[in-house]
Amino acid sequence: MSAPFGVRTIKRSFRVKAPVQKVRAALHPFGDDYTWNGAVSAVEKYSANRGRMVTTHNDRKDSFIERDFEVYESASGLEWMLWFTSDTSLDQSFWHHHRMETRLHAISPHETQVELSETDRYRGLGFYIFRHFSLRRMALKLKIWAEKGTFKAGGLFERPSTQIAMAVLSVFLLWPIFGLTMQGLFLSAALTLIVGLHELGHIAAFRIMGHRKARMIFIPILGGIALGGRPYDRHFEIGFSALMGAGFSAFMTAFLMWSHSMIVENSTNMIANGVIVFALMAALFNLGNLIPVWKFDGGQVLRQVFRSAIGQAVCTFFLLGCFMVVGHIIGLPKQMLIVSGAIFALLSVMTSKGGVKPKTPLTPMSGNERTAIFAAFAAVFFIHCSVLVWSAGLLFA
Numbered sequence: 101m102s103a104p105f106g107v108r109t110i111k112r113s114f115r116v117k118a119p120v121q122k123v124r125a126a127l128h129p130f131g132d133d134y135t136w137n138g139a140v141s142a143v144e145k146y147s148a149n150r151g152r153m154v155t156t157h158n159d160r161k162d163s164f165i166e167r168d169f170e171v172y173e174s175a176s177g178l179e180w181m182l183w184f185t186s187d188t189s190l191d192q193s194f195w196h197h198h199r200m201e202t203r204l205h206a207i208s209p210h211e212t213q214v215e216l217s218e219t220d221r222y223r224g225l226g227f228y229i230f231r232h233f234s235l236r237r238m239a240l241k242l243k244i245w246a247e248k249g250t251f252k253a254g255g256l257f258e259r260p261s262t263q264i265a266m267a268v269l270s271v272f273l274l275w276p277i278f279g280l281t282m283q284g285l286f287l288s289a290a291l292t293l294i295v296g297l298h299e300l301g302h303i304a305a306f307r308i309m310g311h312r313k314a315r316m317i318f319i320p321i322l323g324g325i326a327l328g329g330r331p332y333d334r335h336f337e338i339g340f341s342a343l344m345g346a347g348f349s350a351f352m353t354a355f356l357m358w359s360h361s362m363i364v365e366n367s368t369n370m371i372a373n374g375v376i377v378f379a380l381m382a383a384l385f386n387l388g389n390l391i392p393v394w395k396f397d398g399g400q401v402l403r404q405v406f407r408s409a410i411g412q413a414v415c416t417f418f419l420l421g422c423f424m425v426v427g428h429i430i431g432l433p434k435q436m437l438i439v440s441g442a443i444f445a446l447l448s449v450m451t452s453k454g455g456v457k458p459k460t461p462l463t464p465m466s467g468n469e470r471t472a473i474f475a476a477f478a479a480v481f482f483i484h485c486s487v488l489v490w491s492a493g494l495l496f497a
């Protein structure tokens with residue numbers, strides 16, 4: 101979900117039963133109806149091709165994000181390209197590869213062919229998929245607004261019922277991978293539940309940090325994405341939100357390990373073994389997220405705690421060494437551990453400068469916050485390692 105995806109263009113072509121000038125007024129940034137969907141509340145025109153829009157999205161201080169833009173259009177006024185030249189929330193590097201193109205063609209006095217395309221350099225498959233659905237939704241809502249004069253915010257995809265359905269679909273898509281048996285069904289369901297609980301931890305962190313809106317998008321097979329309601333404001337906020345995915349699950353895995361003896365006494369062997377397998381899968385998944393590579397939760401946490409390149413490097417190699425020791429304890433082959441360690445070390449170095457830059461520096465951590473996050477990270481890492489060693493010992497002894 102986080103692998104570099106390169107420069108991609110998303111396109112959408114559709115017909116609207118409305119005059120071309122009405123459609124243009126809704127899509128052109130200087131059009132009279134550009135605020136039709138509520139994403140933008142106002143547009144100020146600086147010159148023939150320059151302006152500033154005030155969005156309805158909050159920045160990290162809960163003010164509305166504003167963006168300067170340039171737009172260049174054809175002589176007919178039915179084709180134009182828009183790009184952003186300034187953003188009050190994000191550094192301009194975020195918009196460096198971003199372009200939006202619109203082409204309108206009047207099929208008849210009352211019908212218009214619309215072609216939309218959005219080009220950007222994507223830092224992960226997840227964001228590309230998000231943009232794809234976002235453009236698709238905008239096209240559908242524009243069609244309804246232009247033809248019926250109505251607009252309804254939100255959509256089917258974000259509804260809890262839809263996300264539950266996506267999770268169920270993921271279970272059945274993963275089932276053949278684990279084998280079309282009852283054991284395979286259990287494994288696919290367990291993995292889906294583990295992913296959901298992990299993302300629930302991120303959502304809880306967003307809420308604690310003051311995000312008024314936070315949601316999870318479940319993508320079958322690929323996993324889940326937790327989204328906050330605004331950009332980050334503090335380094336502590338990033339570290340805490342990233343750690344809470346594995347941190348929330350650590351309570352569950354520790355409880356399963358602690359209560360296993362009682363489960364054995366009061367249930368069947370099948371249930372007791374199922375608990376062990378679930379705990380092992382949860383520990384593996386969450387430890388995987390704690391690998392010190394940027395875009396992984398572990399890399400995000402360590403980048404906030406250790407701000408210097410030397411500090412990040414030392415901690416990264418130490419943590420990778422700990423991973424290799426744990427792998428050796430549970431019996432993984434030495435060659436596999438060495439190759440995996442080398443790959444993740446290389447990825448850590450290659451991605452050390454990645455990330456989306458904010459417009460202004462985030463509030464740094466205090467000494468107490470830094471200590472608290474690092475101590476929590478160490479505790480979460482220790483818990484999942486302990487559960488992994490314990491469960492693997494019972495299953496493969």
